[in-house]
Amino acid sequence: MEGLPTTTKSERRWRSKPLQTSKPSILMAFFSCVAWLYVAGRLWQDAENRTVLANLLKKNLGQRPKxxxxxxxxxxxxxxxxxxxxxxxxxxxxxxxxQGYLKNHLQQKVSSSGQLLAVIGVYTGFGSHLNRNMFRGSWMPKGDALRKLEERGVVIRFVIGRSPNQGDSLDRNIDKESRSTKDFLILEGHEEAQEELTKKVKFFFSTAVQNWDAEFYVKVDDNINLDLEGLIGLLEDRRAQDGAYIGCMKSGDVISEEGKAWYEPDWWKFGDQKSYFRHAGSSLIILSKNLAQYININSASLKTYAHDDVSVGSWMMGIQATYIDDNRLCCGSIRQDKVCSLT
Missing domain, CATH: 1.10.287 (Helix Hairpins)
Structure with missing residues (x-):
């Protein structure tokens, strides 16, 4: 009698091995299919994009430059x-x-004819009260006489900045005097200090042209007596002259030795001969309206030197200014018909 087929232990172990490796193989096959589908999809999408772009290029080839x-x-x-x-x-x-349309500044036209002839700014300082009173008692009108002069088209103001310690007794005293006499132009953005003196001329012309519409703007030192009618007559003769830079023109050596009077820290900029360019002397400088406007518009970028007259002269060199050398404005001369003299 034939017996039933039998299997040994080793045969059973051999037959069980495929059962152990079949699951990972299925997973690998699955991931391979997914990867193949992903790659095939991307290739198909790229091919479609290339077709669209090629059609667009053909369509626009004649319409746009290559x-x-x-x-x-x-x-x-x-x-x-x-x-x-x-x-x-x-x-x-x-x-x-x-044209004067600046923030927080409205031009004041006090002349009945519209435009003023001149705005005259007389430099002054915190300790110059007696000097101001002397001017008010001599060549400079005060009170009603000052108002009548403005009706003729001439404005005169003492020009001063603010104290380094703003709001202190120096500022309060000037404010009090200004309310009483009404003949001050206070430069709110300028610090009245010796080291800031050369910047004062820039602040004066900028502020004056913002506040008054005049044909001329005149800067006067605080040690000058004026023949006011003579100055007015001189300016009347120059009416409607654009680009006028008027004064007692001079030049001179540049002082390069520190500690000496009139020392110029930027002496090396003036060449080997160290000579200043032609410019109106500091005592009395006159600019026509368009030149004062130029300073106002470009004030932030204008370079100042050790002296205010040299600074103004440097600004005039780069523009179409007409230099007018008038000996009547040489305050130290011996001419009989001069319009200014040293005090």
Whole structure:
């Protein structure tokens, strides 16, 4: 009788091995299928994109240049139009400034005819009260006489800045005197200090042209007596003369030795001969309206030197200014018809 087939232990172990490795194989096969599908999908998508782009290029080939210039790219981005609007806005701002439309400043036209003849700024300091009273009692009108002079088109003001310790007794005394006499131009943004003196002329012309519409702006030192009618007559003869830079023109050596009088820290900028360029002397400087407006508009970038007259002269060199050397404005001369003299 034949017996039933039997299996040994080793045969059972051999037959069980495929059961142990079948699950990982299925997983590998599954992931392989997924990966193949992903790659095939991407390839199909890229092929479709390439087809779309090729059709667009063929369609626009005759309409656009093959290579875009920088100007074309800026136009596409809208930058060109923005650049144009910025330039236009800057031009409008410059024009508005030149016409006096400045923030918190309204031009005061006190002349019945509209434009004043001149604004005369007389430098003064905190300790010059007696000197101011002397001027008010001599060549400078006061009270009603000052108002009548303004009706003729001439404004005169003492020019002073603020104390380094703003609001202290120095400022309060000037404010009190100003309320009483009404003949001050207080430069709110300027510090009245010796080391800041050369910047004062820039603040004066800028502030004066913002506050009054005049044909001329005159800076006068505090050690000068004026023949006021003589000065008015001189300015009347120069009416409607744009670009007028008027004064007692001079030059001179640049002092390069520190500690000496009139020392110029920037002496090396004036060349090997160390000589100043032609400029109106400090005692009395006259600028026509457009030159004062130029200083006002560009005040932030204008360089100041050790002396205010040299500073003004340097600003005039770069623009179309007409230099007018008038010996009547040489206050130290011996001419009989001069309009100023040293005190």
């Amino acid at each position: 290579v875009l210039s920088v100007e074309d790219k800026l136009a596409v981005l809208g930058c060109k139009d923005l650049e144009r609007r910025i330039v236009e806005a800057e031009m409008d701002l410059t024009l508005a400034k030149s």
